[in-house]
Amino acid sequence: MPAPVETSYLRPAFLTAIVAAIVSWAAAAVVVVVASGTSGLSVGPLARTAIRTWLVALGSGIDAGPVSIGLLPLGGTVLCTALVARAAAWVVADPLDELAAFAAASAGAFGAIAAIASAATNVGDVHTSVVRSAATGFVVGGLGAAWGSVQRHHDGERWWFTAPAEARTVVRAAVPGLLTVLAAAAVLVVVLLVTNVRQAGDLWALLDPGFGGGIALAIGSLLAVPTLVLWTASALVGPGFAIGSGTSVDLTGSQLGQVPGFPLLAALPTPGEFPGWVFVLGLVPLLAGIVSGWRIEPGEREGLVPRLALGAAAGALAGLVLGVLVGLSGGAIGPGRLTDAGPPPLTPLLVAVPVMALGGALGTVLSHYRGARANRPPDTSSRGRPRLWKRHEPAGADRRVGGS
Template sequence: MPSTTDRPGGSEDPFAVAEALQSVVRDTEALSVSAPPPAEPGEPENRDTVVVDDAVLGRRETVQVPVQRRPPERRGAPLPVAVLFATLWAALLTYLPVAAVLGLARTLEGAGGLAGAARAGAAAWLLGHGVPIGTSIGPLALAPLLLTVLVVSRLNRAGLHVTRAIGARRSGSLGSALLVAVCVAVAYAMVGALTAHLTDGRGTQVSTARAASHFLLLGLLGAGIGALRGSDAVTTLARRVPAALRHGVRTGLVAAFLMIGAGAAVGGLSVALGGGDAAKIISAYHTGVAGQAGITLISVAYAGNAAIWATAYLLGPGFALGAGSVVRLTEFSVGDLPTLPLLAGLPNGPMGAAGTLLLALPVLAGGVAGWGLTQRLRYGRAHAWGPGRGSGADGPEPQWPLLIGAGLLAGPVAGLVTAALAGFSGGPVGAGRLAEIGPAAGPVGLVAALVAAISVIGGAAAARAFGAPRRPASRRPAARK
């Protein structure tokens, strides 16, 4: 910017501008005192020229602005302290609700006692981690998945907090993320081993080594996700892998969770339609209000398992509710079942030709994931469904090899995720006929992989061929009046 009288040196400093204006006004007033009188009418005007140069500007007073003090830099907490605090806090936030609910139920039923409630809550908490509990009727290993989801979410927060505490937030360091995940997982495994040791005893048998291994795996999963997000190492990791693999993994995860969402919607609708039977089942329990509330809470805790089972039902392999039983679209064979409200949503028998339309839901879920893949490649992740300023709406269309390669990779990813969830959603309930509950992980994962690969490629190709690119709102031509 050129230098002027009111902006010396082109400065944008407001203090310098104000001082320059003040000096110009002061020097102008001083010169106007000795100025000659105005000329008579008809005579040429005789005015002196006032020159403001650097010498005039140099006579102004200098104003010194005090330097603003910088806040002292925060030092991160030591890694052991941050890990211990975050891990214990995550454990307490998931254990206390379980212990409180069981303690309230035991108190209302006349079987109160703080020690008994704490021990029962610890056993249920261990079961939520997938740790088998030995009982008088046999092993109990059917984990309530909603409690498991809560555990993973709190461990996610623990990994995020530890990453922030040690000063590794948004550092992009994979080493820091891995260090945080391992430290939190080891600490959580120690908590699990201690809880199993205290719970093991008369009436409940728990393996300390089994508990430690389950807690370690969940700790690595939850804290690893939080540490990768907190340190922004996900971006660093994504830059090191090929584009087809990166988009294939993301699309496979989206397809798997959309399939599970379809299963949850169908399962929830079935339970809602059988709401009358569910109410009769709850009222049939003569255990008082506390007992009926406990049965309802058990059904809610296993709603995640029911969503996985419904997904297996939609995919075709189905699931089992006891030894020798099978629940599929084309086959229905079950024996005597426990009277739980959640089971009121079971079909009455094999579905007819109209029921086969349900098989289209996983295909539609994969197609939506494939459509999102093409849109994301067109406009970027932030503008996948609505291109705006800064999107790639004017860029080249996604290449066919990238779409097909990502779609083919999305199939195995969706299959692995679905198989893992199907395997974790089942388990024995005693040593009797209910020793086999849940879907078979292998067939469910294989069918999910095939359905996801085909439907994702179909959805991506449809969006590429028939979905015309959209311009951002700021670049659309104005409508003619």
């Protein structure tokens, strides 16, 4: 009789998914109770609302009569991923040999829990997407489990998907390029928020959310910051973004009508044409690609052409990830004209990849000639006029003797 197959990763994987789901539901329930201003809600409606809140934060979207919200709240998705990672770091006490299998099993279990929760709470006119719940739950569960294992055991090197050193070099060089664009977009968002802080305060006062509603609104605003950063990154790349049909914000100007009364949207620029110098911001993706290419060290490959390919690949990979993130950040935020909000789904990807690949190639060229100059042996010849340091050198004993 054959021996049973070892599946030591299944128990921690299922336990990770269950613990993460329970903690997420509890956190969502606290937010619901605080936002409602009372703790006297019956268990059924409270549990249903908390689970729906978690699913929306996960990225399921929600339909409530004529109102449809399909926007992926990236801040909420990152928070859910962090909760899964925390659960994995707590559950996986000992290093696992089947790391990829553990992440895959956690992803499947968490996605199944999200799909079941969505189907169970789809009653009345309020519905969340079962398919989107399963898909986003799968991604969040897998990434969170891998992240938690790396946090607990510091074994990130074991998670590399490929052995060739060139692939690892490209991935490592792409990260700073991606972060450069996101950092520039974040700085712009902060500057615009500080500039329009009075308008944000007026929107807050107009909503008059109260104490509990204010806490919920503040949490929602914080979770919406990554989405606004990605929209700003889309403007830096070129395509820009929209807040409703017939509106647009890009480096040429802002054409906006009525926008939702959300305090964070006070960071939107004033409608009108921008000054000419704003076009300089369009160089940010190219400069980010140069940062990626610069990170290709001279010793990675012999010769300029092979290293040029690595630099271009690093910039293209950074542009690919940026384009995917920006494309996922759009979606419906309400009925009517608000069914079209955020960047276009494909254009940022088509622009970011070639621009940042070009920047990666330029950065590699700069890095190559920097390394060539650094490795050039110093000129020690004594031809020509004596160096300044020799002419002003203090007289030695031999000079004093010869001159006496």
